[in-house]
Structure formats: structure tokens, C-alpha cells
Amino acid sequence: MHFDWRRSATRDFIALFGGVVLASLLAHLYGLGPRLAQLGRRYVDSVLDELIFIVFVAFLLSIALSIFSVRRYRELACGIDARTIAEVDVRDLARHDPLTGLPDRRLFDEKLDLCARLATYTHQVAVLMLGLDGLKRIKDTHGHEAVDRALFELATRLIDILRKDGFLARIGGDEFGIVLPSISSLEDPANLARRMVASAADTFAIETGAAGLSLAIGIVIAPLDGVNPHELVRRAERALYRAQSDGRSRVRFFEPDIDIHVERRINIERELRSAIAADIIEPHYQPVVSLESNRIVGFEALARWENRTLGHIPPDVFIPIAEETGLINALGDQVFRRACLDATAWPKTFSLAFNISPVQLRDSALGGRIISILEQTGFSPCRLEIEITESAFVERNGAAKTVIDELRQAGVRIALDDFGTAYATLSQLLSFRLDRIKIDRSFVSHLDESTDSRVIVRAILDIAKGFGLRTTAEGVEDEGQLVYLVANGCTEGQGYLFSGPVQATGIPALLDRQARRGPVTEDGARNLHA
Known part of the structure; x- marks a missing residue:
């Protein structure tokens, strides 16, 4: 003073x-x-x-x-x-977060240190780590002020739900921590976590509309999972990572195998960064066969990664990690460029199908990058078919429509992948101009034994015909499936009945076999690898 x-x-x-x-x-x-x-x-x-x-x-x-x-x-x-x-x-x-008014990481650590010292098997302490998903989407769609409003509102909801002796802190941009000093059973933190997940799922009113968030929660119990505060936080965060990898709005308690799972994920992320830097993730190509002419009409590019220390890593493992870590755009651009260069050696009538994830579609600059790569590689936009998943429609992402419109104006065709798996409505389909619907393999694989699958596939084919769209059935593996698809008007097929994915160097041999043997199917299907 x-x-x-x-x-x-x-x-x-x-x-x-x-x-x-x-x-x-x-x-x-x-x-x-x-x-x-x-x-x-x-x-x-x-x-x-x-x-x-x-x-x-x-x-x-x-x-x-x-x-x-x-x-x-x-x-x-x-x-x-x-x-x-x-x-x-x-x-x-x-020592408090200026936005929400909640204690910060330092106060959280002090509270946890004090409670952990007092933890006994008759006086257990629960530590919850809360991770938010959806803040970037709100920022991209509504701006920074909307993010602040949503965070403040979420903090208010969590405080209202938290019991009186609970301690809530904001310990990161999209992460909160809770200490429950005394619990009577594992149901105490589990019930609290479920209520918080449900509360976060309710939409947040903001000036420009409504926004949604999802909350995943990892839980550890002291002294069952340890008494060292740093170890408790680390294990709670690993339980959180496991909850997030399981899907949105999940709650997971720490388990010993989570350490192994998270350690592998950390290793994959580290190796993935190196792989992208070295440009070693390459596309393989699965043929798309016309069921009208019984010949290959194009190929779908599928990312494949073989790591020297981790071995073969499936795309359903490394692609979600790339999406979560923000590496998906670099990875997608890299694989797409290589695919375009490979496709320039194919017959001019062959098309290239390439998958774009919903996360990539949130980037309004994606369309411009795709067109730029097409110009640099000399691959015609009219030969390119971009596949987007049905979840891109469900998200109602304005950036996705901008990207799709830009690509269509350049002459690129658009296909809807995995149709029937994410609850897209017909009105959503009408809002996007499509050229093709791909029938998910989960329906095709059960055509032989499931009446429901046959009804669903026939309905999809009728919808496509009504909209004037071509159709591709994924996962065709036997002649019975093929016969049903042809009889009901499916126009293209993919699957191991025709060929699995091959490297670019294997495509000439595949085409040569087709030329020597004639059509892929004559009185039935003929495996191109035979």
C-alpha cells in the first residue's frame, strides 16, 4: 500500500x-x-x-x-x-482459473496430496480426471466467446452436481480434476461420473445457437491404485485416455492392463509422427469391380503402415490416433498425394476412390488442398471419387458442406461410405449432392444367413435407384452374396471375392491376369489372385 x-x-x-x-x-x-x-x-x-x-x-x-x-x-x-x-x-x-473461478492445478495437487496421505482401506479417496471433447468444434463454428460460455456453464453444472466435500479444479484447457476425500464404495464416484457425463451431454445455449460437448472420465481409488499423488494422477489420466478411446461420454476405472494399453498407444503416436515425417505410410489399392461389365473400373486407396518395431499397425488403430493428435491432415494429404501419383499410371478410364474422415472435413481449407494436389500431380478431378462417412452428415458440420461443394465444382465425385451405420436421414442426403452410396460390409457379410440384412440391402439399393445414385457393396466374399447384389441392381462391388488390397507395384499384374482370363465374373465370381 x-x-x-x-x-x-x-x-x-x-x-x-x-x-x-x-x-x-x-x-x-x-x-x-x-x-x-x-x-x-x-x-x-x-x-x-x-x-x-x-x-x-x-x-x-x-x-x-x-x-x-x-x-x-x-x-x-x-x-x-x-x-x-x-x-x-x-x-x-x-491459484484459481480466471474463467470458471475454479481452483487451478496447484490447488488441486495440494488437496490431493493432503487427502492421499490420509487414505486407508477403510477411508478411501477417489480421484476423477474429466476430459472434454467438442471445444474445437465449438470454436470453429461459433468462436472463442462461445467456448468460454460453454466452459463456464459446464463448470456451473459440475459444481451443482458435486457433493459438498468434493473438490473440483480446472487443471487444463479441456481437463478438470475432482478429489472425493471419502467414499463408501466404488458406486460413489461411478454414480457421480455418470451424472456429470449426462449433464455435459445436454446442449449449451449460446448467442449463435446451441453447442454440444461430450465428457469422458477416468477414475482411480487410493490406496487401491496407489497413494503417491503423481502416480494417482497419471493413472487417472490413463483411465481417461482409455475412456476416450472407447468412444464419447465414457467412464472407466483404472485397471492394470490400461498401463499396457496406454503405453502402446503412446509408442504408436511417437512412431506415427516419425512415419509421417519420413513419408513411409503408403497406400494400397483394392479394386472396384463393375457388376454390369464384370471388369475392374477403379481402385480404392487404403493407408497401410508397417513399422519396424511395432509390426503391422491396422488403419483402425493409427487413424483414430492421427485424428486425436491433429496429425490426420498431414497424414491424409501425404497418402493422397502418393495415391494420385500412382493413379496417373493407370488406364485413363480408371477412377481413384479416397476416404476423408469427419475430422478432416471440419477443416474448410481441405477442398483447396485436394484441388492443389490434383493440379501438382496432374491427376484429373473427374477421375477422383472422395468417400465421406455417414457421421459427417450427422455432425451437421458447415465446413463439410463447404468442402464438398468446392470439390464438386472442380469435377470431383462424392460417395457416401458405410451407409446405414450412423443414422443419417434422407433429408441430410438431399442436402449434399452425392454420386454414389457404398453399402457397409456389416450388411453384405450377412446376406447369406440373415433375412434382415437382405431386406436392408434391398432397401438401400432401392433408395439409391430412386435418387439416381450408383452403388458399391463392400466386403463381397462369396458368390451367393454377389448373385443377390446383381439381382437387386447393385452396380459395383469390392471384396476378397475379387481381390484384397495390393501395392501399387501389384496392379499391373492384376490387370494382366484380368486381360488373360477375361471378365472378373463369368458364370459367377473369379478371384483375381487365382
Whole structure:
């Protein structure tokens, strides 16, 4: 606290002057003046008159100094109290999240350290790590202010749900932590977590509309899963990662095998970054066969990765990791460029099908990058067919429509992949101009034994015919499936009945076999690898 010393000095001078005046009045009231004068006349030649004078002056000064000291002490005490309060306020603000007002990571660590020390098998402590998904989507769609509103609203909801002895902190941009100092059973944190997941799933009202978030939660119990605070946090985060990998809005308790799972995931992520930097993830190609002419009409590019230390890593493992870590755009562009270069060596009538994930479609610049790669490699846009999954429609992503419209204007065809698996509606299909529907292998694989699958596939084929769209059946593996698809008007097929994915170097041999043997199917299907 800063003082105005000039004003303070003026007050001190006035106080000192007032003290002298007060002392003089007291001396007058008690007759000290005449008495001292008499003493002075009586002992004028005595040394005592000097002593009495000195005592009198000292008496006046002592009163003045006492007043001065009391005032100065009070001012300093007030200043110290104000400074102490200000420092406490600053320190308190520094240890809380400015947006939500929740405690920050340091306070969370202190609370956890204290509770972990007191944890026993009869006095268990639960630690919950909460991870949000959807903040980037809100930011891209509605802006930063909408993200702040959603976070503040979420924090309010979590506080309302949290029991009184619970401790909630915001420990990262999209991560929260909870300490429950005493639980009676594992159902306590599990029930709390489920309620929080459900609360986060409710839409958040913002100025530009409504936004949605999903919450995944990892839980550890002390002392069952450890007593070291850092180890508890690490294991809770690993349980959170496992919950997130299981899907949205999941709750997972820590289990010993999670360490192994997360360690492998960390290794895959590290190797994936190196693989992208070295450009070693390559496309393989599965033929698309016309069921009308019984010949190959194109190939679908499928990313394949063989790692020296981890071995073969399936795309359904490394692609989700690429999406979660923000590597998907670099990976997609890289594999697409190689596919375009390979496809320039194919017959000019052959098409190239390439998958785009919903995460890539959130980037409005994707269309421009695809067109740029086509120009750089000399591959015609009219020979390219971009496959998008049905979930891209369900998300109602404005950027996706922008990308698709831009690609269609350039002459690129659009196919809807995995139709029937993500609950897209016909109105959503109409909002996007499509050229093809791909029937998911989960329906095709059960055509032989499931009446329901046959009904679903026939309905999809009828819908496609009504919209004037071509159709491709994935996962065709036997002649019975092929016969049913041809009979019901399916136009193309893919699957191991025709050929599995092959490297680019294997395509000439595949085409040569077809040329020597004639059509892929004659009185039935003929495996191109035979």
C-alpha cells in the first residue's frame, strides 16, 4: 500500500503542535506556570531552575511524541493489514482459473496430496480426471466467446452436481480434476461420473445457437491404485485416455492392463509422427469391380503402415490416433498425394476412390488442398471419387458442406461410405449432392444367413435407384452374396471375392491376369489372385 507522505507529514506536524498546546493548557490549569515562576524567582541563582525547565520541556515533548507515535502506529498497522489482504487476494486469484473461478492445478495437487496421505482401506479417496471433447468444434463454428460460455456453464453444472466435500479444479484447457476425500464404495464416484457425463451431454445455449460437448472420465481409488499423488494422477489420466478411446461420454476405472494399453498407444503416436515425417505410410489399392461389365473400373486407396518395431499397425488403430493428435491432415494429404501419383499410371478410364474422415472435413481449407494436389500431380478431378462417412452428415458440420461443394465444382465425385451405420436421414442426403452410396460390409457379410440384412440391402439399393445414385457393396466374399447384389441392381462391388488390397507395384499384374482370363465374373465370381 502506498502512502502520501506529504499529507502524512502535515498531519504529524499538526499533531505535534496540538500536543504542545495541550501540554501548555494542562500546565495552566494545574497552576504549574506560577509555581514554576515562583520557584524560578526563589532559586534564580540555583541550578534547580535549569533542571526544572528541562523537565518541563521534556514533559511537553513526551506528550507530543506519544501522540505522534500512536498516530504513526495506527497508520502503519492499517497499511500492513491492507497490504496483507491485497497479497492474499492476489495469491488466491493466481491459484484459481480466471474463467470458471475454479481452483487451478496447484490447488488441486495440494488437496490431493493432503487427502492421499490420509487414505486407508477403510477411508478411501477417489480421484476423477474429466476430459472434454467438442471445444474445437465449438470454436470453429461459433468462436472463442462461445467456448468460454460453454466452459463456464459446464463448470456451473459440475459444481451443482458435486457433493459438498468434493473438490473440483480446472487443471487444463479441456481437463478438470475432482478429489472425493471419502467414499463408501466404488458406486460413489461411478454414480457421480455418470451424472456429470449426462449433464455435459445436454446442449449449451449460446448467442449463435446451441453447442454440444461430450465428457469422458477416468477414475482411480487410493490406496487401491496407489497413494503417491503423481502416480494417482497419471493413472487417472490413463483411465481417461482409455475412456476416450472407447468412444464419447465414457467412464472407466483404472485397471492394470490400461498401463499396457496406454503405453502402446503412446509408442504408436511417437512412431506415427516419425512415419509421417519420413513419408513411409503408403497406400494400397483394392479394386472396384463393375457388376454390369464384370471388369475392374477403379481402385480404392487404403493407408497401410508397417513399422519396424511395432509390426503391422491396422488403419483402425493409427487413424483414430492421427485424428486425436491433429496429425490426420498431414497424414491424409501425404497418402493422397502418393495415391494420385500412382493413379496417373493407370488406364485413363480408371477412377481413384479416397476416404476423408469427419475430422478432416471440419477443416474448410481441405477442398483447396485436394484441388492443389490434383493440379501438382496432374491427376484429373473427374477421375477422383472422395468417400465421406455417414457421421459427417450427422455432425451437421458447415465446413463439410463447404468442402464438398468446392470439390464438386472442380469435377470431383462424392460417395457416401458405410451407409446405414450412423443414422443419417434422407433429408441430410438431399442436402449434399452425392454420386454414389457404398453399402457397409456389416450388411453384405450377412446376406447369406440373415433375412434382415437382405431386406436392408434391398432397401438401400432401392433408395439409391430412386435418387439416381450408383452403388458399391463392400466386403463381397462369396458368390451367393454377389448373385443377390446383381439381382437387386447393385452396380459395383469390392471384396476378397475379387481381390484384397495390393501395392501399387501389384496392379499391373492384376490387370494382366484380368486381360488373360477375361471378365472378373463369368458364370459367377473369379478371384483375381487365382
